[in-house]
Amino acid sequence: MPLTSTSNKTRIFIIEEQALFGKALCQLLAAEPTFEVLGDLPRVDPSAPPRVAADLVVLDLNGPSIDYADEIARCRQAFGKARVCVLSTQLRPEIMQRCVAAGADAYLAKDVSPSELIRAVKTVAGGESYVDPRIAGSLLRKRLLSDGRMSSDELSEREGEVVRLIAQGLSNKEIGVRLCLSEKTVKNHVSRILSKLNISARAQAVVYAIRMGLV
Amino acid sequence: MVRTYVVEPQQIFVPSLLALLQESGCSIVRVQDALDPLDVMRSRPQMLFFDCDVVDDATTRALQFVVDSMPELDLCLYSRTPPAELQMQPSTRLLYLEKSSSHETLLGALGSFTVAV
Numbered sequence: 161m162p163l164t165s166t167s168n169k170t171r172i173f174i175i176e177e178q179a180l181f182g183k184a185l186c187q188l189l190a191a192e193p194t195f196e197v198l199g200d201l202p203r204v205d206p207s208a209p210p211r212v213a214a215d216l217v218v219l220d221l222n223g224p225s226i227d228y229a230d231e232i233a234r235c236r237q238a239f240g241k242a243r244v245c246v247l248s249t250q251l252r253p254e255i256m257q258r259c260v261a262a263g264a265d266a267y268l269a270k271d272v273s274p275s276e277l278i279r280a281v282k283t284v285a286g287g288e289s290y291v292d293p294r295i296a297g298s299l300l301r302k303r304l305l306s307d308g309r310m311s312s313d314e315l316s317e318r319e320g321e322v323v324r325l326i327a328q329g330l331s332n333k334e335i336g337v338r339l340c341l342s343e344k345t346v347k348n349h350v351s352r353i354l355s356k357l358n359i360s361a362r363a364q365a366v367v368y369a370i371r372m373g374l375v
Numbered sequence: 376m377v378r379t380y381v382v383e384p385q386q387i388f389v390p391s392l393l394a395l396l397q398e399s400g401c402s403i404v405r406v407q408d409a410l411d412p413l414d415v416m417r418s419r420p421q422m423l424f425f426d427c428d429v430v431d432d433a434t435t436r437a438l439q440f441v442v443d444s445m446p447e448l449d450l451c452l453y454s455r456t457p458p459a460e461l462q463m464q465p466s467t468r469l470l471y472l473e474k475s476s477s478h479e480t481l482l483g484a485l486g487s488f489t490v491a492v
Contacts, residue, residue: 178455178474180481184391202475222428222455249428271384271408 169193170285173214173239174200176247177222181270185218188274189281204231209238216243216285220270221250221259228255229262236263243284247272256295266290315356322349326362327369376402377449377489380420384408395478396424399485410434412441415448422449422489428474442467451488 172195176182182200190197198212204219217239221231228246235244245266246259256267266284268277269292280290315323318339325335332346339346354360357368379401383389386408393403405418415423425438442450443466451470470488472481 178388179477180391180395181385181388181474183478184388187391188387271386273386277387 169196170281171196171198171213171215172218172281173198173210173212173216173242174218175202175204175235176200176218176220177202178220181220188277189218192278195281204234204238206234206237214239214242216245216281218245218247218281219264221246221248222270228258232259232262232264245281245284245290251292251295253295256291260289260291267295268292269294315353319349319353319356322346323353323365323369326350327366376400377422378402378404378420379422379424379451380404380415380418381406381424382408382410383424383426383453385426392424395481396485399482400489401485410437410441412437412444415441416444420448422451424451424453427452427454449488451485 172189174182174185174189174197176185179202182202186197186200189195198214199210201210217235219232219235221228232244232246236242243265244263245268246264247268247270248255248259249270250256251269259267266280266289268280268290272280272292283290321339322335325338330338332350333343335341336343336346341349350362350365353365354362357365359365359368377400379396381389381392381396381403383392383406389406393406396403401422401424404420405414407414410425423441427438442448446466449468449470451472453472453474455474468488468491470484472484476484
């Protein structure tokens, strides 16, 4: 793995746990004249970051149990201002939203074609964002179907719990006791829920919870 | 050479994978990005290489159908996590390859497996 860059090309570093896939990514991107692949690692280790000045990191994120926001934060910590292009086997729009909210500049499914990956990396390197069209399309359809309101799976797990407890008639203080949170934290959750659902009152959240089968 | 049918949705990875399989003693009869049970049966492979990280219930049922229909078929599952999550009952000989494994490890495991086919 080289430790320094010697050109003005887009300098790319690859984080990919799947060893052979990582090598395939290196080969594909290195063949593009405007890219320079600096190296690859199976995972991000902020305590021992690679000594490279990458412009862009291709970050493999997978698995049901990982904290996407945390992994992206670790990547940002290790690579500074490099733009982050997430590759994932997850096609769920809510996962994409979580990654973008955490600072990812692009989100692509791992079955992306080589030409689309190169197009996405060029787009992101140019300062824009990129989301796999299949996922963006799915999200758009969900939004249209829900009349501009977000669906329950776009609330975080904690927000879903809070909605359920609101629907059971609990006050913020009682919800805090139930979830071992401060009343202020619960209040913040409620504000975010109202904002995400584009509603203004707890009563509407109750209606929403019933409609979505959360209670 | 072991006649191998490959199901691999990650297009970027296919050339590297085919090179690995051929180096391990496989001849490739077909490469598909999704599992089509009838096409597998028509192709009459000795081994099915299956990337099972992007799998829904329908695919699991399709894979079970293939396994049940072709008891002589050897199965090579390529995954990030153990195949228990697939919740299927392989009646065939099964090789599990972990995605984080190095090229050498994969080559060794595949080589040993295909020698016995």
